[in-house]
Amino acid sequence: MRPLAISQQQWIEIVGMVKPDSVKQMVVVGGGAGGLELVVKLAKKLKRDASVRVVLVDKNASHIWKPLLHEVATGSLDSHHDETSYRMLARKYGFDFVLGRVTSVDTEKQSIGIASEDDDDGAELVAARDLSFDELVLCPGSRSNDFGTSGVAAHCVKLDSREQAERFHKLYLKQLHKVSAAKDDSTQLSVVIVGGGATGVELAADLHNVAGRLQDYGFQTFSQARLKVSVIEAGPVLLPRLPERIGVSVKRELESIGVDVLTATKIESAAADALFTSEGVRIPADVSVWAAGVRAPSFLGESGLPVDNLGRVKVNADLTVEGYSTIYAAGDCACCPTADGGTVPPRAQSAHQMASIVAHNIVARHKNKSSKDFVYKDFGSLISLSRFSTVGNLMGNLMRGSVFIEGWLARMFYLSLYRMHQNAVHGPFSTVLIMLGDRIYKHTRADLKLH
Ligand SMILES: Cc1cc2nc3c(=O)[nH]c(=O)nc-3n(C[C@H](O)[C@H](O)[C@H](O)COP(=O)(O)OP(=O)(O)OC[C@H]3O[C@@H](n4cnc5c(N)ncnc54)[C@H](O)[C@@H]3O)c2cc1C
DSSP: OOOOOOOHHHHHHHHTTOOOTTSEEEEEEOOSTTHHHHHHHHHHHTTTOTTEEEEEEESSSEEOOGGGHHHHHHTSSOHHHHOEEHHHHHHHHTOEEEEOOEEEEETTTTEEEEOOEEOTTSOEEEOOEEEEOSEEEEOOOOEEOOTTOBTHHHHEEEOSSHHHHHHHHHHHHHHHHHHHHOSSTTOOEEEEEEOOSHHHHHHHHHHHHHHTTGGGGTOTTOOGGGEEEEEEOSSSSSSTTSOHHHHHHHHHHHHHTTOEEEOSOOEEEEETTEEEETTOOEEEOSEEEEOOOEEOOHHHHHTTOOBOTTSOEEBOTTSBBTTOSSEEEOGGGEEOBOTTSSBOOSOHHHHHHHHHHHHHHHHHHHTTOOOOOOOOOOOEEEEEETTTEEEEEEEETTTTEEEEEETHHHHHHHHHHHHHHHHHHHOHHHHHHHHHHHHHHHHHSOSSOOO
């Protein structure tokens, strides 16, 4: 006879966060590109096993694929259309969902700490609590790294979460309104983006794409010529972690649509209306975006887990955390060595590959089978410059090395990445329905979000 299935929520109501010893609790922190795929895999593989409870904890109630955030920022994507409710997926696959921000990991007690939550008036809604685990997977992603640069926290927007992308969107719309209403039609709207990685260059291109369509939406006096976007990169080339040819091609493409690209330029401080380079040059900015560097959430290192200089958790070959056999880390927050002496790059494809191995290893351990080591396979990288171009490289055995691609073929591969993520989360049938729904949606709603 199957034991009575009691949901995590019911456990919380009945016995606080204490779980019965007979039920093994597998907790995944962070339902992003890696964590969500992982929790779905675990729930599917273990759904008939009543001795296991799979729990996802995320600080948000819904998921949006992070590589789409620059489109949320510009308004080419409505985040409310593309989000997926964790509770809906929990119901579909039979895992439990806990809404809350994880603040600590207690490795001795085998529990995580979840912050209290307040309502809009500051009154406590939910008290701080602990959630115990038998196996824990840490997938809270990464944030951009301002390296403590003066004024950045106060004056620059980051694009690490949907809230931040929406904040940029609101600021941008306000400035758009102001510039469009200006009597002097030479007034420009200036957006300065610090960081010439994927986030920075994709945002710059999409801002130009949107600017070119604003006249259709009543901004008669606005045009691409009135938008001044600058991308500032400290290194000598754009996209420093990718093959140089991609950075060169992206720079050429961005400059051809009117983006200013400044390489080998370091920002030393930020103010409300400008950024300042290390050489003292003032770069005026109506909106400043910080999209440089990455670092993992600080609670990982503060909890005593072994971390590198970017706060990423050091993992063994099977993706368990060094020194802990019941704690795994995957995705951007994991510091995982590669054969060439580097570390696995913070990308959606890395998170996807790690999710598969962790799911396999957790299930294998549960069934007393042997685990697998993670070997990162770089399939290449693609950069979408909105409707203007897509460039990148593909890698693999078939390609015999790295092949540079651009144009519609690159665009097809780029779009397929998101569909692969949707397939991993929703399954093939639902993904086809989502694709059909997207087509219909295109014809029934505005294709720009301007509110
Ligand atoms: C604008 C942009 C464009 C990008 N473009 C590309 C691209 O084209 N190709 C590519 O491969 N990669 C791209 N990336 C990088 C890619 O998005 C990340 O590498 C990937 O999302 C990492 O997956 P993850 O699961 O580690 O973390 P994430 O996808 O960031 O998910 C982390 C999850 O953890 C939750 N969380 C965080 N902290 C806590 C906490 N304390 N408590 C509870 N929950 C928490 C978050 O809410 C989130 O759901 C892009 C990133 C950005 C920002």
